[in-house]
Amino acid sequence: MLLEFRTKNYKSFKDELVFSLVPAPKQTGLDYSILNETIGKNVYKGLCSAVIYGPNASGKTNIIGAMDTFKSIVLRGNIRNSDDKSYPNAAASTLELIPNSADVNSEPVFFSIKFTTNGILVEYSFTADLGKFLETDYPRKILSETLAINNIVIFSRNPKLEFYSLKPIQDFFINAFEENAESAIALAKSNLDDEELFLMNGFKNMFSSKLVELISDWLNNKFMIIYQANSMRLIRKFSDPRKKSVYIEKTLNEAASCFGINSNALGYIVNDENNEATLFSLFNNTEKKAAVPAELFESYGTIRFINMFPLIAIALKNGCTLVADEFDASIHPIALMNIINIFHNNEINIHRAQLVFNTHNPIFLNSNLYRRDEIKFVERDDKTYFSTHYSLSDFGTAGKSGVRKNEDYMKNYFVDRYGAIKDVDFTPIFQELISHESEV
Structure with a gap:
């Protein structure tokens, strides 16, 4: 179950993006949208769905692309470019496409994720210096990296490697680790590679291949990201x-x-x-x-539905997080609403599956279908071209800018109450085109 994803300096998201599937406080109604998982003495709550709105080129797809790029980097274990150039998300294999194109100071790129799997809470993050946008020969370097299990930090790298409590992962140690712990720690500290993630290399080989396998399995099989779904x-x-x-x-x-x-x-x-x-x-x-x-x-x-339906079935059957770009394109809203309602159905969605997608269809701006914290927005500044992300729940419920549960979300969106909408008028372009035609 995905709880939170963060990134910074990924394409249009120059400042930190926090995409949260943790229920916002003081939200009432639609409680069937809340997933619960007990780990030890703690109960973790997650939203079973989210829909992302914003005008064209605002950065909606960049949220999904960032998740996909993070997943790709972690699974291959390094910040070198991939040889596979056929993947729809070019930034996942060609990392010089990641840094914000307006950045002149070579700011590092940051990724972080928090999720639950197999009865544990995983928090993992890393920061990488990838150079500037399109800087192909830059000597890349991992600046920081942190792994925490059940809210306890296991190791951090900043840039030196430090270990903290290994108790939360003692059931996952490789054979004979405890007898050779000091040697493994010393060897790990002296053999860091600037371009390799410690989690997927030294930690996996010398500390806990079982834990890394759990993390890799969730990323590979349960974090289902469909980038450019129209070409799938x-x-x-x-x-x-x-x-x-x-x-x-x-x-x-x-x-x-x-x-x-x-x-x-x-x-x-x-x-x-x-x-x-x-x-x-x-x-x-x-x-x-x-x-x-x-x-x-x-x-x-x-055809799009036939291609997508097996993924929906897999997500529901295995408790996956399905994140899809333009999931609703060419599919009738009634069919889409039924799929969303299935994810909201506690009797069917028993494995805590989640559905996240971006859209231009305003029909989902409905208080009877989505909670305020499930409705997300992205807008892009016309001067800086930087994207910002926020939820409808961020407006609160009081004051002039407050959003109450029973309001007409769709109407308010189109009168620009929430932002993330752009006035488009092609009239001057066609007037000029026609005027030139008449002159000829």
Whole structure:
């Protein structure tokens, strides 16, 4: 369960961004949106959903990109560029794209995350000097790094490595660690690499591969980040495929039928050497059964839904945090509201799954659907081009700027009560264009 993500000097977020899924104090109503997890004597609460609003180019996607970049860096364990350039989020592999483009002082980049997994609370952060925007030959360096488990700091690096209490992780030690603890600590302190994260290298190899495996597993499998969802294509593979065989998934077809398809059914057909399966529209109401590639026959919205639905199912089944860029594009609001309500349903969402997405659709600005602390905004300063992030709950409930639970959130947003909206008028551009045309 994700509780908080922070970053600083990531693209348009020059100042620190704090994206919190911890319920804001003094918020009432929609209590089914609150997830609870008991760890030791403490109860941690998290929101099961959040929706992010803001005009185009305000920085909404940069929040999701920052999460994705942090995840990518941690899993590969270093701040060197990745050889994989095919990933949609270029900043995750080409790190010189991360620093704010207006920064002239080479400010460091900061990432931090707080989440729960397998009965422990994990807090991990690091700061890296990546140079200036597009500075490719800069000697990169990890400036700081901290790991805390259940609110107790395990190690910190700033820039020297220091260890504190190892008691919270004694059940995760590698074999014979306690007998060799002093040697391991001395070796770790003397072998830091400027470009490598200690967590994923020295700590993993000499202290606790089990703990790092838990953290890596959550990042890899439960922190599901979909960057540029409009270009996503789900690739299905089958362990023992038969060429030209049709694989029909019952749950997916039932969901697709509810959503709307143009054929009798959908199925996957394996027809190449790498066992990848292609989605087909299937027809069985003719004398000869037929199959047509779904992308040629189904609507764009249906294809997007089919690609997204398995991820939603995985998130709910495994208690994942699903963060999606433009999750709602080309999908009818009624279908989207039903998905959101499922995440809000305590009887279905029993594994504490979370759904976070950005949108331009104002229909979700509804006090009966979202709590004030679940409605997030991003706006960008027209002079500095720096982005700021805040929640509707940050306005409080009293005074002229206060926001009360029963107010019309949508109406207030469009009259610029909350910011994160931009007046767009193309009229002068077209007037000039037409005037030049008449002159000719």
